[in-house]
Amino acid sequence: xxxxxQSTLAAxxxxxxxxxxxxxxxxxxxxxxxxxVTAFGINVSSRVVGQGIDPVNAxxxxxxxxxxxxxxxxxxxxxxxxxxxxxxxxSNTGYVVGSSMxxxxxxxxxxxSDQGGIVAIPLATGTSEGSARAVNxxxxxxxxxxxxxxxxxxxxxxxxxxxxxxxxPGSGWDxxxxxxxxxxxxxxxxxxxxxxxxxxxxxxxxxxxVAPSPTPTPTPTATPTATPTxxxxxxxxxxxxxxxxxxx
Numbered sequence: 001x002x003x004x005x006q007s008t009l010a011a012x013x014x015x016x017x018x019x020x021x022x023x024x025x026x027x028x029x030x031x032x033x034x035x036x037v038t039a040f041g042i043n044v045s046s047r048v049v050g051q052g053i054d055p056v057n058a059x060x061x062x063x064x065x066x067x068x069x070x071x072x073x074x075x076x077x078x079x080x081x082x083x084x085x086x087x088x089x090x091s092n093t094g095y096v097v098g099s100s101m102x103x104x105x106x107x108x109x110x111x112x113s114d115q116g117g118i119v120a121i122p123l124a125t126g127t128s129e130g131s132a133r134a135v136n137x138x139x140x141x142x143x144x145x146x147x148x149x150x151x152x153x154x155x156x157x158x159x160x161x162x163x164x165x166x167x168x169p170g171s172g173w174d175x176x177x178x179x180x181x182x183x184x185x186x187x188x189x190x191x192x193x194x195x196x197x198x199x200x201x202x203x204x205x206x207x208x209x210v211a212p213s214p215t216p217t218p219t220p221t222a223t224p225t226a227t228p229t230x231x232x233x234x235x236x237x238x239x240x241x242x243x244x245x246x247x248x
Contacts, residue, residue: 028073034062040088049087059103063087076112089134097132122160124153134185142183152183172199
């Protein structure tokens with residue numbers, strides 16, 4: 001299900017948002033002296049991700065991570081053949097996503113973890129570059145690939161899907177034939193948000209997964225007998241579970 005939304009500002013009574021707080025400059029550097037310039041995201045563990053500068057090579061983007069609690073900073077590295085990155089999103093389980101590139105060139109989407117390091121996210125069909133923008137705790141990633149047009153994508157840890165292929169035909173949404181479409185956020189329950197074109201006009205959207213229909217469980221029918229001996233219970237044969245494919 002794809003829902004359009006207009007930008008609104010909601011005020012909640014009885015809650016002060018950061019009133020009386022103070023701003024702190026992130027001064028911690030990485031091992032090679034790279035330092036934070038822009039922070040793009042933060043998780044519940046106070047892990048901050050963003051863009052840094054390498055004092056030795058200012059042309060190189062630095063995908064930088066800062067742990068507030070430990071007061072440490074490090075780079076996510078770069079994909080093979082490239083030398084830098086930008087880190088745009090971080091999940092509550094520590095996944096970091098962004099784009100890796102050579103100096104200031106076009107980038108390729110990646111996902112980083114403490115266990116696996118930096119790994120390329122496969123590009124959506126028909127695209128040549130891209131950037132991952134957000135990730136949830138399960139490691140599902142959304143972002144934008146591109147060629148002539150902007151192609152919002154979803155990566156489920158195995159496959160990359162064009163969001164345009166996950167919505168029903170005739171919906172009025174165009175997520176593949178314009179330069180405005182994007183996928184910028186994903187929630188813990190896999191709701192994707194971004195920008196798309198609906199009936200020729202640009203709108204925000206929320207792409208809500210459709211809950212799968214429950215599979216009926218057969219109820220065993222007892223076989224009548226002439227004796228009070230109970231009929232044997234039928235045990236249904238387990239069915240193989242299909243790999244889930246997100247649906248709008």
